[in-house]
Amino acid sequence: MIRLSKGGYVCHLNGHRIKVVYKGNNVCELYLEDELQGTAPFDYVKKKLGQFEKSWNTSQIKNYEFKEFLSEFDQSI
Numbered sequence: 001m002i003r004l005s006k007g008g009y010v011c012h013l014n015g016h017r018i019k020v021v022y023k024g025n026n027v028c029e030l031y032l033e034d035e036l037q038g039t040a041p042f043d044y045v046k047k048k049l050g051q052f053e054k055s056w057n058t059s060q061i062k063n064y065e066f067k068e069f070l071s072e073f074d075q076s077i
Contacts, residue, residue, distance in 0.1 A: 001049055013052055020045055
């Protein structure tokens with residue numbers, strides 16, 4: 001989760017962008033792809049999003065093939 005200015009947080013989970021805006025008194029607003037989903041307790045949301053980020057680790061992807069980097073510049077000059 002990335003902390004932004006003025007009480008905002010952003011994270012990417014499962015291909016979706018989730019934005020959390022802290023409103024004060026442990027209350028926050030949840031946005032999914034810039035659409036308001038509702039309000040929730042901030043400490044609970046922050047804890048759960050942190051757990052999801054750890055459990056949905058993208059380093060577990062194993063079907064990736066490394067390809068050689070090829071330059072597209074014309075080197076015949």
